[in-house]
Amino acid sequence: MLNNSYFSTGLASLILSLFLIFVAIPYGVTAPSNVTNIVLSPVFWPEVLSILLGITGIALMISGRSAVKDSVAELLPTKGCYKRIALLAVLMAVYVAAIPWLGLVWTSMISFVALAILIKTSHPRTALISAVIIPLVLYMFFAHVAGMAIPQGEFLRLP
Amino acid sequence: MTLLENLAAGFELVANFESVFALAGGVLIGVIAGAIPGLSATMAVALTLPFTFAMQPITGILLLLGVYKGGIFGGSIPAILIKTPGTPASSATILDGHPMVKNGQAGKALGMALWASCTADLISNLALILFAGWLAAFALKFGPPEFFTLILFSLTIIAGVSGDSLLKGIVSALFGLILATIGLDLVYGTNRFTLNDPNLMGGLNFIAVLIGLFAIPEILAMVWNPKSKEGETQNLGKEWVTFAEYKRCFKTIVRGSFIGVFLGSIPGIGAAPSAFLSYSEARRKSPNKENFGKGEIEGVAASESGNNGVAGATLIPLLALGIPGDVITAVIIGAFMVHNLQPGPMMFLNSPDIIYGLFMGLIISSVFLFLIGSVAIRAFSYVADIPRGILFPAVMVLCVYGCYAVNNNIFDVGVMFAMGWLGYVMLCKGIPAAPFLIAFILGPLLEDNFRQSMLMSGGSAEILVRGPITWFFWTLTIITIVAIIRSGMGKKKAEAVEHGNQE
Amino acid sequence: MYIPRIAKNNKPKLIIAAAMSAVLLSSSVIAADYPSRPVNMIIPYGPGGATDISARTISEPLSKEVGKPLVMVNKAGAGGAIGSVAVQNAKADGYTLLFARVGTHTVNPAMKATLPYKLEDFRFVGVYEINPVACAVKADSDINSMEDLVAQAKAKPGSVSYSSSGVGSLLHLAAAMVLKEFGLENPVKQATHIPMKGGGGAATAVLTGTATFLCSNSSSLASFVKNKQLKPLLVTTAEPVAGFDAPTSKDLGKPALEQLVGWTGIAGPDDLPDDIAASWGKWLATATSNKEFKEKMEARGSVIRLMSPEESKSFINAQYKQFKALVDELGMRVEG
Numbered sequence: 001m002l003n004n005s006y007f008s009t010g011l012a013s014l015i016l017s018l019f020l021i022f023v024a025i026p027y028g029v030t031a032p033s034n035v036t037n038i039v040l041s042p043v044f045w046p047e048v049l050s051i052l053l054g055i056t057g058i059a060l061m062i063s064g065r066s067a068v069k070d071s072v073a074e075l076l077p078t079k080g081c082y083k084r085i086a087l088l089a090v091l092m093a094v095y096v097a098a099i100p101w102l103g104l105v106w107t108s109m110i111s112f113v114a115l116a117i118l119i120k121t122s123h124p125r126t127a128l129i130s131a132v133i134i135p136l137v138l139y140m141f142f143a144h145v146a147g148m149a150i151p152q153g154e155f156l157r158l159p
Numbered sequence: 160m161t162l163l164e165n166l167a168a169g170f171e172l173v174a175n176f177e178s179v180f181a182l183a184g185g186v187l188i189g190v191i192a193g194a195i196p197g198l199s200a201t202m203a204v205a206l207t208l209p210f211t212f213a214m215q216p217i218t219g220i221l222l223l224l225g226v227y228k229g230g231i232f233g234g235s236i237p238a239i240l241i242k243t244p245g246t247p248a249s250s251a252t253i254l255d256g257h258p259m260v261k262n263g264q265a266g267k268a269l270g271m272a273l274w275a276s277c278t279a280d281l282i283s284n285l286a287l288i289l290f291a292g293w294l295a296a297f298a299l300k301f302g303p304p305e306f307f308t309l310i311l312f313s314l315t316i317i318a319g320v321s322g323d324s325l326l327k328g329i330v331s332a333l334f335g336l337i338l339a340t341i342g343l344d345l346v347y348g349t350n351r352f353t354l355n356d357p358n359l360m361g362g363l364n365f366i367a368v369l370i371g372l373f374a375i376p377e378i379l380a381m382v383w384n385p386k387s388k389e390g391e392t393q394n395l396g397k398e399w400v401t402f403a404e405y406k407r408c409f410k411t412i413v414r415g416s417f418i419g420v421f422l423g424s425i426p427g428i429g430a431a432p433s434a435f436l437s438y439s440e441a442r443r444k445s446p447n448k449e450n451f452g453k454g455e456i457e458g459v460a461a462s463e464s465g466n467n468g469v470a471g472a473t474l475i476p477l478l479a480l481g482i483p484g485d486v487i488t489a490v491i492i493g494a495f496m497v498h499n500l501q502p503g504p505m506m507f508l509n510s511p512d513i514i515y516g517l518f519m520g521l522i523i524s525s526v527f528l529f530l531i532g533s534v535a536i537r538a539f540s541y542v543a544d545i546p547r548g549i550l551f552p553a554v555m556v557l558c559v560y561g562c563y564a565v566n567n568n569i570f571d572v573g574v575m576f577a578m579g580w581l582g583y584v585m586l587c588k589g590i591p592a593a594p595f596l597i598a599f600i601l602g603p604l605l606e607d608n609f610r611q612s613m614l615m616s617g618g619s620a621e622i623l624v625r626g627p628i629t630w631f632f633w634t635l636t637i638i639t640i641v642a643i644i645r646s647g648m649g650k651k652k653a654e655a656v657e658h659g660n661q662e
Numbered sequence: 663m664y665i666p667r668i669a670k671n672n673k674p675k676l677i678i679a680a681a682m683s684a685v686l687l688s689s690s691v692i693a694a695d696y697p698s699r700p701v702n703m704i705i706p707y708g709p710g711g712a713t714d715i716s717a718r719t720i721s722e723p724l725s726k727e728v729g730k731p732l733v734m735v736n737k738a739g740a741g742g743a744i745g746s747v748a749v750q751n752a753k754a755d756g757y758t759l760l761f762a763r764v765g766t767h768t769v770n771p772a773m774k775a776t777l778p779y780k781l782e783d784f785r786f787v788g789v790y791e792i793n794p795v796a797c798a799v800k801a802d803s804d805i806n807s808m809e810d811l812v813a814q815a816k817a818k819p820g821s822v823s824y825s826s827s828g829v830g831s832l833l834h835l836a837a838a839m840v841l842k843e844f845g846l847e848n849p850v851k852q853a854t855h856i857p858m859k860g861g862g863g864a865a866t867a868v869l870t871g872t873a874t875f876l877c878s879n880s881s882s883l884a885s886f887v888k889n890k891q892l893k894p895l896l897v898t899t900a901e902p903v904a905g906f907d908a909p910t911s912k913d914l915g916k917p918a919l920e921q922l923v924g925w926t927g928i929a930g931p932d933d934l935p936d937d938i939a940a941s942w943g944k945w946l947a948t949a950t951s952n953k954e955f956k957e958k959m960e961a962r963g964s965v966i967r968l969m970s971p972e973e974s975k976s977f978i979n980a981q982y983k984q985f986k987a988l989v990d991e992l993g994m995r996v997e998g
Contacts, residue, residue: 005588006324013330020337030349032997037618042344042351045606046337053333060326078384088382092576095559099569108559112552115378119385121548134553138560146198146206148564149702149733157699205709209718212958302872343740345857348829348996350776357747357778361739426866427859481885482869483862490710496885496962503889567704567735568744607859614856615872617820 010060017054084118103153108135169515181218185225186527190535193233193245196561200230200246204490216498221520223491228470228524232276239268240542241554243374248430248466251438255458262454265543269536270400271456272463275412277529279464282416283471284521294424295479301425303611304622308632310605313432315639319439320593328594335598345607358570366565367574370558375579376586381551408460411441415461419468424475426484430466435597437465478502700731702758706745706766708738716926717761723952727945741830742766750783754931756938762929764832772985773830775997781982784929786974787942790950792965793924794899795836797877798892800868808895812844815852823854825864825873836877843916850992879924881963898922921984927974943971
């Protein structure tokens with residue numbers, strides 16, 4: 001009963017709220033010394049929200065104890081799912097990091113193929129062709145029709 | 160001159176090849192740009208602006224208006240098909256539009272989006288022609304305290320899109336409100352949660368948050384379990400929207416249009432909140448309440464009429480007062496200025512032909528929107544037939560391009576992915592994403608208007624009840640909250656009874 | 663199966679060729695064939711704003727002079743800081759330049775302690791337009807001159823407020839500066855600053871009575887003045903501004919206000935090579951003399967005034983120093 005989604009969400013909200021009130025707001029928000037009125041201070045609004053979050057968190061935890069049913073459809077772990085999710089996280093990080101270096105078009109082609117493999121595509125040949133064509137077509141559109149600056153990277157520049 | 164004579168004079172100005180061509184071309188450009196995530200209606204209008212410099216004033220402005228209207232509708236196409244709104248205005252359309260695609264009703268959803276958009280567009284244009292003066296005077300009564308109460312009321316929408324648990328909806332909204340505080344403080348200009356990174360000083364980009372929250376979790380779920388949706392065919396479905404369905408949703412569409420007209424005539428709110436408000440009102444009044452969020456056609460009609468209802472009405476403050484209601488109309492003002500036209504009360508006296516020409520053009524634009532939209536949804540709807548193994552990588556690449564293009568910033572792509580993970584955790588925990596989004600849009604408006612009110616009054620809270628408009632919205636807010644609490648308690652009682660009976 | 667093999671064989675060659683051209687580009691050969699590819703011009707504000715329209719208008723005649731396309735890149739956010747930082751950190755190869763503006767390059771550096779860039783981080787290749795500043799109140803207000811306004815602020819402290827497009831914007835500083843110039847000792851305490859989001863919001867605030875007055879680019883107020891919704895109190899230039907029936911800073915004997923003008927210019931990172939800066943100075947000169955360009959800009963109320971790289975530098979530095987002195991005197995600096 002205590003590990004249902006209401007309780008865990010409530011607990012997470014409460015922890016986040018305490019973190020905000022005692023760490024993130026004091027260190028992350030600068031309030032000038034000459035603030036005349038507390039309601040005008042930059043910290044006022046974040047503090048109000050954090051307190052509300054804490055209260056809602058407690059309420060959720062309580063309702064979690066008495067909740068009759070947990071309507072969340074459980075996502076059952078499948079074979080290799082944690083490994084695939086971890087690989088996707090790496091893919092996303094590499095995708096963002098590689099854009100300035102390789103350029104958006106080439107990075108997108110590689111990421112397209114990588115994601116297609118991750119989700120075990122049933123059309124590998126089409127995926128490969130699309131991986132080349134889609135980023136190129138998008139590039140042509142954004143760069144030449146909309147006149148935007150698509151990152152080109154350090155190596156191979158497209159016209 | 161009477162209104163009819165004015166309109167006839169306006170019609171003469173518009174009834175030529177160039178103007179008609181400009182309108183049609185504008186709508187076409189708008190629909191295509193709107194359908195591409197990242198190319199918002201704003202950007203499409205800004206990119207078209209330089210081409211209008213060389214045209215006749217009326218032709219150029221009609222071209223821009225066409226792009227604007229097409230863009231607002233075009234955004235709903237990817238929102239429905241791939242859960243990625245092309246423009247912020249169409250984010251409410253996702254809620255029921257995408258589930259309809261999953262039910263094999265892509266054609267129906269797109270069709271209803273088009274019909275609702277065109278109807279709302281027409282109503283909005285008529286409102287502009289008939290009530291411009293009256294609504295403009297009303298808009299001038301809106302200062303920060305009035306805005307504050309209006310937005311406070313709008314936040315009660317959250318209850319309507321929370322799904323099963325109101326508490327989870329509130330948590331979701333609070334997350335959105337807190338994330339929206341990142342950036343530079345409005346009143347003092349100091350840093351809030353920026354870690355001294357200039358990218359964070361600008362706050363989180365709205366489109367990046369939007370795409371991250373809705374489209375990326377789908378990809379994560381697919382990676383988590385690639386085979387789970389194998390059997391699911393996502394084909395277009397031969398069903399198109401029927402007239403009976405349109406008739407059933409007609410009341411919702413009209414209500415949505417008027418919500419759009421009202422919010423559109425007040426500068427500074429925009430189409431996204433209007434779509435959400437219309438959606439939650441439709442849900443509250445509908446007999447099919449339970450089906451909302453699971454693929455209810457009325458939900459699509461409500462959101463699309465809510466956002467297109469704004470399109471004509473934003474021209475009310477623009478033409479009657481010279482005030483841009485949003486960024487798009489600010490760009491359109493630029494087009495007026497280039498031709499030495501100053502929108503405002505004097506323009507109705509000095510160049511009524513242009514004003515009434517625009518009115519006629521707007522009416523015609525609703526027709527073009529219908530014609531071009533019909534072709535566009537048939538062309539785009541083939542997206543639903545793409546195998547998922549190809550569609551998902553393509554959506555990811557499209558999201559990255561689109562997200563980058565919004566502000567030419569790679570940082571936004573990172574924000575999009577990060578929000579994708581948050582969205583996925585929320586999905587797993589059954590926390591609805593829509594309240595987050597509404598709060599993220601309205602949160603800064605609520606805080607800014609609150610603090611502006613406090614600055615005006617020197618810190619006295621009395622200003623928040625300074626006039627009839629504020630009283631009106633306070634009353635509405637209180638009534639709504641009481642209703643929410645009562646229905647919540649009623650539900651609990653029913654559940655308890657059911658539970659007791661079971662035992 | 664034959665086609666893929668070709669592609670395979672060609673790719674390394676292409677990469678080598680690209681790498682070689684990259685090496686060539688980074689060496690001193692730059693200037694001889696500069697520019698050899700499109701130049702990215704960063705606009706630190708969103709599409710449709712005053713800076714964006716100005717930038718896109720000059721890009722037309724300018725790209726003809728440059729000989730390569732100019733790619734307009736909107737990088738908005740944090741009062742122009744995001745776009746400015748992107749150019750500050752860019753390679754000084756002349757392929758990334760900035761449309762700098764009064765807000766990003768004199769008001770912000772003067773007011774914000776935590777700004778992630780400094781004025782010295784940029785090298786200006788020219789300023790091409792000047793925007794006079796005008797102050798205005800609502801048309802039915804009983805305030806008819808700056809003296810009335812200041813008298814009211816003195817008589818009832820806190821009763822006078824001014825709107826701006828945000829902390830550290832030109833509008834924010836301009837209103838404080840004008841009040842100070844007309845004899846209000848402490849404008850920060852005696853008048854209330856009400857920041858709005860964006861210049862349109864600032865003008866609307868005066869129309870709805872949220873704020874008493876505002877000082878903004880004359881071009882953004884022109885249509886309100888013409889429609890008799892706003893009443894101008896002064897313009898900061900020495901010459902009168904068309905359409906504004908208000909005294910100039912010269913008429914009022916306040917020459918210090920002449921420095922209070924908006925401007926738009928083009929800048930690169932501080933280590934931009936001399937020859938590239940010189941080329942841009944030349945291109946700007948030709949582009950700004952284009953008749954069509956002039957007409958379009960003047961229709962929107964801006965004054966075309968070209969400054970050479972040196973002239974730009976001294977003009978901007980002088981404005982920065984004056985703003986900085988005012989900010990320090992009034993205690994308007996944003997710390998943290």
